[in-house]
Every structure is written in C-alpha cells, then in structure tokens.
Amino acid sequence: MKSDDTKRETAIMTPTAGSGRLERMFVWTVWSVMVIIALVCILRYGRSIPLAEDWLLVSPLTGNEPDLPSWLWAQNNEHRIPLPRLLLLGLLSISHGDFRAGMFLNTLLLGTLAFFMILSMKRLRGRTRFADAFFPAALLHIGNWPNLVWGWQLTYVLPTVVTCAVFLIIVRSPALSTPGPALFAGTCLVLLPLCGANGLLFVPFLALWLIYCGVLNWRQDGKRWISGFLISSSAITILLALLYFIGYERPYWNPPSPGFGATLKTAAKFIALGLGPAAEKSWRLAVLAAAVFLVPGAVMALLGVVRHRGLERHRALGVFLFLGNLAVFALAMGWGRAGLVPREGLPIRYVLLAVPAFCAAFFAWELYGPARLKTAAQTGLLLVMALLLPSNMTRGLYWGEWYRNGMDAIEQDILSGTPRSTLAESHREFLIHWWDAKQLEKGMLMLQDAGMGPFSKVRETRVISEDLSFSRP
Secondary structure (H helix, E strand, C coil): CCCHHHHHHHHHHCCCCCCCHHHHHHHHHHHHHHHHHHHHHHHHHCCCCCCHHHHHHHHHHCCCCCCHHHHHHCEECCEECHHHHHHHHHHHHHCCCCCCHHHHHHHHHHHHHHHHHHHHHHHHHCCCCHHHHHHHHHHHCHHHHHHHCCHHHHHHHHHHHHHHHHHHHHHHCCCCCCHHHHHHHHHHHHHHHHHCHHHHCCHHHHHHHHHHHHHHHHCCCCCHHHHHHHHHHHHHHHHHHHHHCCCCCCCCCCCCCCCHHHHHHHHHHHHHHHHCHHHHHCHHHHHHHHHHHHHHHHHHHHHHHHHCCHHHHHHHHHHHHHHHHHHHHHHHHHHHHCCCHHHHCCCHHHHHHHHHHHHHHHHHHHHHCCHHHHHHHHHHHHHHHHHHHHHHHHHHHHHHHHHHHHHHHHHHHHHCCCCHHHHHHHHHHHHCCCCCHHHHHHHHHHHHHHCCCHHHHCCCCCCCCHHHCCCCC
8 A cells, every 4th residue: 555655756746637627727817817917017007217226227238337246246225136137137238228128027937936836736736726826816916016017126026936946846856856856956046145135035944955955865876966966056055145244234224123022023914915915904814814824834844744754754844944934034024124114014015025935835735734624725815815806906006006107207207308307306206216316317318328218208418417427428
C-alpha cells in the first residue's frame, strides 16, 4: 500500500484527468477578465508622463546621468533597486520614453504569476477548482491600481513575483534535486537583494532553505554540483545583502516606531491589507479574517514538518519557512511604518506586498489541511475577495481618478502653450512633491530636448537658469 508521501508525489507527477470543465472555464475566465480590465485601465488612463519616482529615470534616459552605476545603486527611501531601475530604463529606451511601458510590464508579470499559481495548484491536486480564481482576484483587482498603472511600481511587483516564484519551486520541487528548479531557485535568490528592501527581507529564510537543500543534495551521487550551486547562490546573496547596508542611511522623514505594541498593530494591519484596501473600512474585521486563514495555514505547515517524512517533510519545511518569512516581513513593515500610520495610514500600494501571505496559506491548506476543511477554506478566501471586490474597486478607481485629473490638467496646460516654469510651479505637488520647481523644470527640459512624450510639445525654447547645471544646446 502506498504511503501518504508516495501518493502525494504520484498526484504531482500524474495529475488526474477529468477535472471539471465548468471549474476550468470559470477560473480561466476570471483570470482573463482581470488581466483585460487591468490592460484596459492602462490604455484608458495611463499617461506617458513621469509620476513621482518616475522622474528619477529621466536623467539617465535622456543621456544626462554622468555616473550610471552609482545611479543604479543609489538609495531611494529604504531601497537599493538596481534591477528594477535597469529594467525600467531598458523599457523606456526601447519605447522612446513611453512611461506606460512599465505599467504593461507590471500587469503582465502579475498576470503571469497568477497563471502559474493556478497551474501549480492543478498539479498538486490533479484538477482545477472554482476557488483557484482567488489568485487572479487577489493579484489583479483594481484596488491594486497604483501597482498596475504606475511604472515605477515595478520596484514592488518584481520582488513580489520573484519571491512567489521561489515559493512555487518549493511546492513543486521540494528538494531542488534536478537542474532546472535548482538553477531557477538559486538565480531568483541572488536577484532578491537587487530588488530593494522588499526583496532583501526574504533573503535570510530563503537562503537557509537553499542551503538546507544543498546539504541534502551533497549526500547524493551526481548531484554535488547542484549542492555547490545552491550553497554558492546563498553565499553570494548573503554577501549582496551585506553590501546593501554599506553607506545605508535611514530616511529622515520616517519617524521611529512608538513601541512594540504599535509595531504589532501596524504589522497586523499590513497583513490584513492583503485582502485589499477595503480592509481600511474595518481593521478589526480584516485582521480577524486574515488570522482565520493565515494562522491555521502556518500551524498546518508546521504539523506537516512533524508528521511527514522524506520529500513531503522537505516541502512542509519550505512552506513553513516561507510563511515564517512573511511574518518577519510584516513585523519589519510594522516597525518601519508604525510612526507614520497614525498620521498617513498605509498606502494603497502596500496591498500587493501582503498578498503572498494569503497565496502561501492557500497552498498550505491544500497540502496539509483536513480534507473536509481545505476546500471550504480556499472557497472562503475566494468569497471574501469577491465580497470585497466592489469596495476594492471603488478605492482603486478613486486613486485612478486622482491620477487622471492630474495628468489631464498637465496635458491641457501643455497644449495651451503654458511655459515650462509655470508647468513646474503649477504641477510640482502632483508630479513629484519633494522636488522644487527648478528641479522639475530641468527634468521637463530633458524630455523636451529628447522629443519624448507630451513635454516634446512644449513650445518654450528659452534656456533655463544656470543654477540648474543644465542648458539647452
């Protein structure tokens, strides 16, 4: 008679046929609709005008950055984000400065992540269920608007996608005993500290798991090179994480946490935000709902480590470590933002950073949940997302309306022949509030000179003031 672990592996390697056609159609229809809505929002509302940190890309894009390596490694708030900066710069160069390029990439990356989560769940259980529509519903709803219709948010999207990709490898190839998964996991791990603090915070636990898998493979003939690669990847990643803090400066604008209680409270709110910005309407209910799904998921993963043997124990350990890492991530967010939350709240863009906790719990329920409860829990997650969808959409559309009104006003002023200096003075608060008008005017002039986007239509030809260290040829 087959053991539980053997049965699990058989189900993974040879998914059962005959999964419900209606369930497949429902899930893939939801996925398609969510992706299409996000793309339509970009086409309808997206503008090729830099917003906030987008302006940091203007100087290198237009050939006015004298030290590109230093620019790539430069700190932005708590983040060093050379990989997202490089990707965005490449996209902008290819698209001749179309700042919608990053928006499309963000949506396609999140759509791809949801796609592979659905496929991975099918591989685990051998069929697709209605509840699997949770993945596109959580990752692509319009409450995620800033992460979909703002190119710079690749700095959030990329580390989220990379960490979730490693999680899917944990689920699908627990021991990393074959070349493909091992190479993929090791490469993803090395990329994480290059994606800012949001990637850096996942390094300790994921590096520990890769080292663990490396030790396992060292004992097997013909797999020592896999072991060496996994351990070397972990060592390189840890070195990059240490380099991250050389010359690091704490953002002056971010007050310290008032105390441990405030940190825990903010961490709980951050996790609940994974249900969408609708969580702000009742933090208590949102935190309670999150705890109902997440805490049992972590407990079941821990029990899986205790109860199982062999490959299934390795998988349970990986899932538990990932959930533990998400808890540490939430505490770090709580500690870092507790001083700001009473005054400013949690930004809507943080929604995406909390979603992986619910996705991991969804998998934990499938792998280790009681047969009678796991389908109910997974369906419950989907129902919660469906019930919150109108409120989440309203919150996202509110942000979208603010974005559209601001961009429309700028375009109208450009078409009416408003001088650059007036554009910068009038729209600085919307475009990049921490720059002064002269800095913004310089950026506008760079885009005008390069013939990129709406600023290429600015009619003014005068030279801007000498103190900007930039003049028209």
